[in-house]
Each structure stands twice: as structure tokens, then as C-alpha cells.
Amino acid sequence: xxxxxxxFILPFVIGLYFIFAxxxxxxxxxLIRIGKPERKKIAKGIFSVKTLSAVKEVFLExxxxxxxxxxxxxxxxxxxxxxxGWFLLILFGKIGTxxxxxxxxxxxxxxxxxKYFEPRDPAFFYSKTYFLLMDSFLLFILSGxxxxxxxxxxxxxxxxxxxxxxxxxxxxxxxxxxLIFPFRLLAESFTSGAFQSxxxxxxxLGSVFAGFLPVENLMYPAWWAYSLxxxxxxxxxxxxxxxxxxxxxxxxxxxxxxxxxGTKMSGYAEAQVLSCSRCGICIDNCQLKTAGETQxxxxxxxxxxxxxxVNPALAMNCLQxxxxxxxxPVKIDIRQLRLITRQHLTPDQSDYHYxxxxxxxxxxxxxxxxxMTHLTPGIVAAMKKLVAESGEKVWFMDxxxxxxxxxxxxxxxxxxxxxxxxxxxxxxITGSGAKLxxxxxxxxxxxxxxxxxxGIEVLHHSQYxxxxxxxxxxxxxxxxxxxxxxxxxxxxxxxxxxxxPRQLINSSAILVKTKHEKQMSLCCGGSLGNLQLNxxxxxxxxxxxxxxxTAANPDIIATSCPLCKKTFQKSSPVPVLDIAEIAAGTWQxxxxxxxxxxEKANIHELAENQLMN
Amino acid sequence: xxxxxxxxxxxRQIDYDNNDxxxxxxxxxxxxSIRLCIGCGGCTAGCTAAGFTGFNYRKLNYLLMxxxxxxxxxxxxxxxxxxxxxxxxxxGVNTRNMIFALKRAFKTPLxxxxxxxxxx
Numbered sequence: 001x002x003x004x005x006x007x008f009i010l011p012f013v014i015g016l017y018f019i020f021a022x023x024x025x026x027x028x029x030x031l032i033r034i035g036k037p038e039r040k041k042i043a044k045g046i047f048s049v050k051t052l053s054a055v056k057e058v059f060l061e062x063x064x065x066x067x068x069x070x071x072x073x074x075x076x077x078x079x080x081x082x083x084x085g086w087f088l089l090i091l092f093g094k095i096g097t098x099x100x101x102x103x104x105x106x107x108x109x110x111x112x113x114x115k116y117f118e119p120r121d122p123a124f125f126y127s128k129t130y131f132l133l134m135d136s137f138l139l140f141i142l143s144g145x146x147x148x149x150x151x152x153x154x155x156x157x158x159x160x161x162x163x164x165x166x167x168x169x170x171x172x173x174x175x176x177x178x179l180i181f182p183f184r185l186l187a188e189s190f191t192s193g194a195f196q197s198x199x200x201x202x203x204x205l206g207s208v209f210a211g212f213l214p215v216e217n218l219m220y221p222a223w224w225a226y227s228l229x230x231x232x233x234x235x236x237x238x239x240x241x242x243x244x245x246x247x248x249x250x251x252x253x254x255x256x257x258x259x260x261x262g263t264k265m266s267g268y269a270e271a272q273v274l275s276c277s278r279c280g281i282c283i284d285n286c287q288l289k290t291a292g293e294t295q296x297x298x299x300x301x302x303x304x305x306x307x308x309x310v311n312p313a314l315a316m317n318c319l320q321x322x323x324x325x326x327x328x329p330v331k332i333d334i335r336q337l338r339l340i341t342r343q344h345l346t347p348d349q350s351d352y353h354y355x356x357x358x359x360x361x362x363x364x365x366x367x368x369x370x371x372m373t374h375l376t377p378g379i380v381a382a383m384k385k386l387v388a389e390s391g392e393k394v395w396f397m398d399x400x401x402x403x404x405x406x407x408x409x410x411x412x413x414x415x416x417x418x419x420x421x422x423x424x425x426x427x428x429i430t431g432s433g434a435k436l437x438x439x440x441x442x443x444x445x446x447x448x449x450x451x452x453x454x455g456i457e458v459l460h461h462s463q464y465x466x467x468x469x470x471x472x473x474x475x476x477x478x479x480x481x482x483x484x485x486x487x488x489x490x491x492x493x494x495x496x497x498x499x500x501p502r503q504l505i506n507s508s509a510i511l512v513k514t515k516h517e518k519q520m521s522l523c524c525g526g527s528l529g530n531l532q533l534n535x536x537x538x539x540x541x542x543x544x545x546x547x548x549x550t551a552a553n554p555d556i557i558a559t560s561c562p563l564c565k566k567t568f569q570k571s572s573p574v575p576v577l578d579i580a581e582i583a584a585g586t587w588q589x590x591x592x593x594x595x596x597x598x599e600k601a602n603i604h605e606l607a608e609n610q611l612m613n
Numbered sequence: 614x615x616x617x618x619x620x621x622x623x624x625r626q627i628d629y630d631n632n633d634x635x636x637x638x639x640x641x642x643x644x645x646s647i648r649l650c651i652g653c654g655g656c657t658a659g660c661t662a663a664g665f666t667g668f669n670y671r672k673l674n675y676l677l678m679x680x681x682x683x684x685x686x687x688x689x690x691x692x693x694x695x696x697x698x699x700x701x702x703x704x705g706v707n708t709r710n711m712i713f714a715l716k717r718a719f720k721t722p723l724x725x726x727x728x729x730x731x732x733x
Contacts, residue, residue, distance in 0.1 A: 312717060313643070316710065346716050351690035354666040371661050371695035401664035404693040412694050412713065421693065528696050531713055534646055535705025566700050 004117050008224040009109045011231030016108065019234040023246050026238070030250075033267030038259050045257030054256035058249050063087055067329040071281055072159035074147065079279075081144025082177075083245075089137045092130065100124045112230070115188045116223050121197040135201040138188075141181050149178065162289075164280040164299055173240035176232035183229050187222035190215045244277035248330055251275045261336040263415055269340060272332045276302040282324040282334075287523055290544045291537035293317060298324040298334045305341065313532055315341040319541075320411060320529025322493035326519045335529075342413030350417035355403060355424050360431030363395035367461075368425075368448075370441035371404055372562035378577075379440050379562055382584035386465060390473035395432055407447040411529045418451070426452055438464045440580065442491035442561045443528060449495065460491060462501040462560045465583050469507055476508035477585040483509050484554035486545070486568070487521035488561030501560045501579050509582060512552040522548055524559075526567030539571070546572055555591060558582055632680030633730065635723060640677060643714040649704040650674050656698030656708060662691050670698050670708055677715070682727050689715050 031039070045051065060066045063084045069076030093111040098104065100122055110117060121131055147158075155163045166174065185205070192198025192206030193215035209215050237243060251271045259268045282298040283289060289297065296317035304310045318338045325334055367387070373379050380396070387394045403425055409418035429437060429452075437454065439445050440461040448458045459467075468474045483505050491497050498518045505511050516522045525533075525541030533541075549557050550573060557576045559565050568576040575590035641647060654671050662668040668691040676685060689712055698708040718724055 312713070316713065346713050347720060349690055349716050349719065350692065350694075351687075352693075354691065356665055371693075371697050372700075374661075375659065375697055375700060402661065403665075404661050404695045408694040408696060412709070414694070526700065531707070531710045534707055563700070 004107060004110045006116070006223075008220070008227050009113060010227070011224075012112060012227040012234075013109055015231035015234030019237060022238050027246075027250060030267040030270055033270065034254075034259070035264075035266050038262075038266065038268060041258045042254070050256045050258070051253070054253045057252045057256065061252065061329070062245070062249050065329065067331075068279070068281070071327065071329070075151075075158045075160070075281075078144045078147040078151065078158070081140050082148070085137050085141035085144060089134065089141065092133055092137065096124075096127075096130045096134070099126070099130075113223065113227070115191050115202075119191045119195045119197060121199075131199045135199045138181065138185060139201055142185065145178060145181055160280060160284055162280060162283045164278045164283070167240075167303075169236050169240040170242075170278070173233055173236040173242045176229045176236065177242070179229040180226065180233060183222060183226040187219065187226045190219040190222050194219055241276070241278040243274050244330070247271055247274040248277070251330070255331075261333040261340070263340060263343070265340055265344070269333075269337060272330075272337065273302055273306050275330050276306075276332055277330065278303065279329060281327055281329060285323045285327045285520075287319060287321065287323070287525075287541050287544065288317065288533075291525075291533055291540050293533070293537065296532075298328075298332075301338060302332070302334070305337065310341050310345070312345045315345050316530070317532035318530060319489070319523045319525075319527040319533075321489040321523035321527060323489075323520065323523070326493060339411065339413055343415065344413075346413060348414040348416050350409065350414055350420075352417065352420050352424075355420070358424075358428055360428045360433075361395045361397075363393055363432050363434050365392055365394045365436045365438060365464075366429060366432055366434045367394050367396045368398055368405070368437060368439045368441075368444060369396070369402075370398070370439060370444040370562070371402070371408075372443065372566065373440050374398075374402075376562040376565050376578065378586060379565075379580050382578065382580040382586050383440065383461065385584045385586070386468070386474050386580065389475075390468050392468075392473070394438075395434065397428065397432075405441075405444040405447050406451065407443045408528055410447060410451070412531065418447075422447070422451055426454065429454060429456075436464075440560075440562060440578070442488045442494060442497075443563065446490050446494050460495070460497055460500070460560065462491075462504055462579050463497065465580060466500045466504045466507075469504065469583070474583065476504075476583040479509045479582070479585075479587065481509045481555040481587070481591065482512050482553070483556050483558045483582070484512050484514050484549045484552060486514075486524065486549055486557060486559040486564055487518055488559060488564045489521070489523050489527070491560055492518060492521055501558075504579055504583060505558055509556075512554050515548040515551055516545075524561075524564040524567040526563050528563065538567075542567060542571060550574065556582070556587060627679055627681070629679075633682065633727060634680040636682050636685075636718060636727060637677050637680055639718055639721075639723060640711060640714045644707055644710045646704075646706045647674055647677070647711050649706050650678075651704055653703060655701040655703065656706075659697045659701050661695045661697060662693045666691050668692060674706075674708075674711065677711075683731050685715065686719055 065076050065079040065083065068079050093114060097106055097111040097114055151158050151163065155161065188198065188202040189205035189209055192202045193210035197203065198206045254268055254271060261269055276299065278299050280299055286297045296314050301314055304314055315338060320335050322335055328334065367383060369380055403421055405425065406418035406421040409421065435456050437448060437456060437458045438461050439448060442460060445460050469476060485502060485505060487498060502511055522545040523541060524545055525538040546568065554574060557568060557572055557574055558579055559576065560579045565576050565578055577587050577590065581587055652671055652675065656670040657663055660668060660670060668688060673685060673688045692712050694709060696709055702708065
């Protein structure tokens with residue numbers, strides 16, 4: 001293959017072989033570390049439709065970047081032009097050389113430096129269209145590159161308040177990536193200028209350059225520069241954020257084949273870490289920013305994880321609200337990665353040998369309030385009232401003393417201790433013979449659904465109350481109240497329950513729209529998942545969320561999580577009630593009729609006037 | 614210590630001359646809010662684990678602050694981490710982080726040193 005050789009191709013060729021070798025080894029190690037049961041899933045999925053749908057997703061996400069388009073069209077275009085444009089350039093470049101040389105085994109660099117080896121634009125049967133296309137693709141990429149440079153200095157145009165801080169290898173890779181395409185343009189233009197060839201971009205620029213530059217002498221250095229930029233980019237890629245390009249594709253396949261993150265730092269978790277492109281879209285959506293925390297945002301946490309620099313303060317500082325996962329274009333399991341690191345950092349030392357032996361009570365339905373509901377007795381009172389009205393036979397399992405559901409331990413990375421509590425509660429629940437478990441706490445709900453394997457139906461009380469309303473066992477009292485509903489993180493993003501509480505509220509009162517709803521709802525700040533934030537920082541988050549909720553001047557803030565309720569009550573300007581309290585009509589205790597308010601205001605005015613006189 | 618001619622029950626005695634505050638300082642660095650405790654006991658009144666056992670967060674916090682490390686490890690192990698204590702705390706003490714900082718401290722050489730001192 002010495003036919004197409006020149007020393008300047010060496011940086012590119014060396015870089016390319018390096019990256020192929022590196023990726024081959026890295027991916028092989030990752031697949032080995034994935035573990036046996038997960039590898040079986042791969043074997044099962046590889047020859048199924050799942051692979052085809054993975055190919056589709058790779059096309060949509062790794063090349064077109066559909067999810068980033070949804071966040072911001074400009075940002076999406078920037079990513080698409082670089083990824084898809086480069087892909088087209090490589091693909092068509094290869095097709096072109098194949099059509100021309102009719103040698104299937106022509107070397108890779110022949111296609112990349114085609115213009116150097118064939119400077120006179122050789123003719124083959126669709127060569128006109130081909131060169132037109134190649135120039136268009138390059139222009140397409142350059143337009144995205146311009147946006148990328150603008151974005152570094154003016155992030156707000158792209159709908160982002162903050163972009164990520166870069167590390168050394170990121171800078172190196174970024175610089176070489178930015179230089180690749182301008183160098184290609186220069187090399188092709190100089191060559192076109194020297195040989196009077198080229199098309200609308202390279203040809204025009206070439207003749208312009210030829211007018212005042214010694215293009216014959218500049219041509220060769222430009223090709224060297226182009227090759228060097230490519231080589232540098234390939235060599236720095238594995239150590240920079242651009243490792244996400246190859247890894248994301250692997251990740252998409254693995255995910256489609258049904259792998260999940262699990263509870264250990266497996267090869268799959270590693271693939272997720274490497275797939276983070278540090279695009280920084282999560283930064284604006286992470287409420288840690290509101291709390292003044294700039295080190296623990298998802299993107300920096302994953303970066304620290306990749307560089308093995310995770311410390312307890314970083315791992316523990318996450319609300320586990322899941323807003324980052326909603327917006328992440330790569331769909332990385334960020335919450336779970338954080339929990340895995342928590343496990344490693346704090347050894348599980350809990351000792352629950354003191355748990356008592358309790359006797360289950362026979363019932364059809366069990367109500368489990370959970371620890372947090374103990375702090376908001378209004379919810380239990382409302383539930384009791386509603387249950388009495390409905391005539392259902394319900395056992396209030398944890399009315400007196402109760403054992404925790406196990407979720408706080410899981411959130412703190414103590415999986416083994418959690419299992420002991422789970423086992424205790426499971427025996428009580430299955431022993432009662434109930435067919436339905438209702439909980440008013442979304443935190444408990446998550447663990448009941450995911451870890452308990454009860455074999456009976458588990459409902460959140462909003463779903464249960466809606467069911468009772470639909471079957472007309474209870475009739476919520478109508479109320480002329482404007483209610484703003486807050487989606488608890490664990491209920492909404494955690495368990496995808498958005499509609500039931502809204503329908504329940506709508507059955508008796510008026511629901512008003514709020515700024516952050518459903519998938520993008522804010523966290524109350526009281527999160528059990530965060531062990532690091534201090535009270536002041538939590539209050540900053542609380543204030544932000546309350547502001548968003550009270551923007552439409554509601555009479556009441558409703559929520560369906562006792563933790564959210566308790567947190568809001570600290571500083572909410574309007575009463576905060578659980579949906580059970582609204583359905584049961586206990587809201588009347590908190591809201592004074594308008595006339596009474598008026599009376600009060602009059603009295604105040606009177607008193608003030610008297611003082612003035 | 615000066616003798617005044619009467620005896621004090623050993624259990625009722627806090628000997629600041631002998632108590633070792635290194636552990637407290639180590640934890641305080643990671644969770645400064647533990648100093649804010651006014652000992653109201655709200656944490657312990659609502660505690661889930663305290664319903665079944667003698668677990669007492671307020672007591673443990675005080676023992677730590679006084680440098681009495683003897684009963685800390687056994688005590689902390691009983692916590693169910695539910696976080697009610699943090700919600701009711703009027704001073705905003707980050708109780709759960711204190712517990713985790715302690716759990717990590719139990720794996721440090723400092724703790725081993727303190728253990729040896731207690732056993733002597």
C-alpha cells in the first residue's frame with residue numbers, strides 16, 4: 001500500500017490505530033466486568049429485535065442528538081452538525097474512494113486525505129454530486145463548530161446558564177477537535193487553489209487564496225496540520241470527555257439488551273460513567289445550584305467517579321430527586337451511581353437485633369404511614385375518616401410503633417441493613433392476609449414496589465382514594481379552593497404517579513397550573529437522599545420551590561408526601577395539605593372563610609386607627 | 614483533682630481533664646452543625662428506633678461533644694436513618710450526616726487509638 005503514502009499521514013494513522021487498540025481492550029475489560037448474569041442478558045438480546053431498536057437509537061441519539069434538540073434547538077444543531085456531519089463526511093468519503101479506485105481494500109487514510117492524493121478531482125460517474133456533497137458536509141460541520149465556539153463564551157444563547165469546567169485532556173481534545181475541520185478546509189482550499197480544482201467551498205476559497213498567498217507552498221503544511229489535529233484528537237480522546245462518543249453507542253446496545261445498573265460498580269456502571277459527555281445540561285436542572293453547591297452536580301460527580309476522586313461529601317450531596325435523569329441526553333442512571341458509591345464509602349454497620357416480634361392483624365387492606373407520616377398526624381386522621389366513610393376493613397399497621405420501611409438505609413447505601421428491616425415488615429404484611437397495601441409515603445412506596453416482592457397490590461394513597469371516589473365509596477366535599485399541587489420526587493419521577501393525585505384534587509377543588517410540573521417538578525429540599533446539605537442550604541431550595549408553587553396565588557398547596565408537607569410547612573405562606581386531608585375535608589380547619597378574614601382585617605384596621613388617634 | 618471530703622458517683626462525673634475531644638473535632642469538621650444542639654430532645658422524642666430500644670440521639674451527640682466515646686459505637690448502630698430527628702430539630706442539626714461521619718470515623722486509626730485508651 002505504499003502507493004498512497006506520505007509521511008504527513010503518520011500522526012493520523014498512529015492515532016487511529018491507537019484508538020482502535022485502546023477501545024478494543026477497554027470494551028473487552030468492561031464486558032468481562034459486567035458479570036455473568038448480565039452477560040447472559042446480552043447473549044439473549046443480541047440476536048433479537050432489541051439490537052435493531054438499539055441501532056435506531058444510536059442513529060437518533062449518537063448522531064442526530066434528538067434529546068438535546070428537545071432541550072434547546074441551537075444546542076441540538078451544534079451537536080448534530082459535528083456528529084452527523086462528520087459521520088457523513090467519513091461515510092461518503094469512503095464511498096467516493098471506493099467508486100473511484102474500485103479497490104475495496106484501499107487504506108483508510110486514502111479516503112481521509114483523498115484530495116491530497118487526487119488533487120485534480122478525478123471524474124467518476126457521479127463525481128460532480130459527490131464533491132458538491134463533500135463540500136456541503138464540511139460547511140455543515142463548520143457551522144456547528146462556529147456555534148460551539150460561541151457557546152464557550154455565551155452559553156445563555158443556548159438556553160444554558162452554565163457550561164462545564166474543563167480538565168487538561170478535555171482542553172487538548174477540544175482544541176484538536178476544533179482545529180480538525182478548519183485545517184481540512186485550508187488544506188483542501190490550498191490544494192484546490194494550486195490545481196484549479198475544487199467546488200463551491202474549497203474551489204472558491206482556493207482561487208481567493210491563490211490570489212494573494214503562495215498556495216503551492218502552504219498546501220503541504222496544511223495537510224500536516226490536518227493530520228496532526230486528527231492524531232492529537234484520537235490520542236487524547238480516551239482520557240477526555242470525548243470517550244463518550246464510542247462508549248455511548250456501546251451503552252445504548254447494553255441498555256436495549258436489558259442490563260441494569262444494579263448495586264455494584266460493574267462494567268455496565270463503568271460504561272455509564274464513560275458515556276457522560278459532560279454536556280452540562282444537568283447543571284441548570286440540579287437544585288444543588290440553588291443551594292450554592294457547585295462541586296457535587298451530577299456532571300462533576302460522574303467526573304470524580306471516573307477519576308476515582310469521589311469523597312463522602314460528594315457522594316452524600318445529592319437530593320436523589322432525579323431531575324438530572326429526566327433531562328440527561330444519555331439517560332445515565334445518575335441516582336443509582338451515587339448510591340453505589342455511598343455503599344463503598346460508609347461501611348454498613350447497623351445492628352437491628354432489637355427488633356421485636358410483632359403479631360399481624362387480619363385485614364383486607366393495610367395502611368402503612370411510614371416514619372414521616374408520624375410527623376404529620378393530620379394525614380392519618382384524614383385517612384381514618386375516609387376509611388370509616390368507605391366501610392373498608394383497613395389495618396393501620398404502623399399506627400403505634402413501627403419499623404422503618406428500609407428506604408432510608410438504601411438511600412444511604414446500607415443495603416444489608418435495609419434487608420433486615422424489609423424482612424421484618426414483609427412478615428407482618430404477608431401474615432395479615434391483606435390483598436392490598438396502601439401507603440401515604442412515596443418514599444415507602446418505592447421500596448415496597450421495588451424490594452419487597454409482596455405478591456399483592458401496592459398503592460399510593462392518592463391512587464387508593466381515587467379508586468374509592470370512583471366507586472363512590474367516599475365523596476370528597478366540594479371546595480371552592482385554588483390548589484397548587486406539588487409532585488413529590490419519589491412519587492412522580494420515582495414511581496411515575498402524576499395523574500391520580502391531580503384527578504383526586506380535581507374531583508373536589510380547582511387545580512391551578514404551576515411553573516414546574518410533573519417530570520420537571522422541583523424538590524422540596526427536605527430530601528432523605530441528601531445527607532450533606534445544611535439547614536440553610538435546604539431552605540434555599542425550599543424557597544425556590546415555594547416561589548414556583550405560589551406564583552399563581554393558590555389558597556392551598558397540596559402534596560402527597562408527608563416529608564414534602566412537613567418541609568413546606570416551615571415557611572409556606574399558605575396552608576400545606578396532603579391530598580387525603582383535602583379529600584376528607586379537613587382543610588376547613590386551616591382555611592378561614594373569606595368573610596372571617598375580612599372581619600379580622602377590619603378589626604386590625606380599627607385597632608390601628610385607634611392607636612393613631 | 615482536689616478532694617473536698619465527699620465522694621461523687623463515677624457515673625455522674627464528667628472529667629474534662631481526661632476526656633478526649635479528638636473524635637468530636639474530627640466529626641465537627643465534617644458536620645459543623647452538631648455544635649448547635651441545645652439538648653431539647655425533640656430528636657429522641659420522635660425517634661423510630663427509640664420506640665424499640667434505648668437509642669437516644671441527643672445523648673450520643675452529648676457524649677461525643679464531651680469526648681466520652683465509650684458508648685458511641687453501640688449506640689449509633691441502632692439508628693434506622695429515617696431522618697425524623699433532622700426534620701424536627703429546631704436548630705437544624707444535620708443528625709444523619711453526624712451518624713455517617715461517625716460510622717466512617719469508626720474505621721479510622723483514630724478510633725482504634727481511642728478504643729485502646731478506653732480498654733486500659
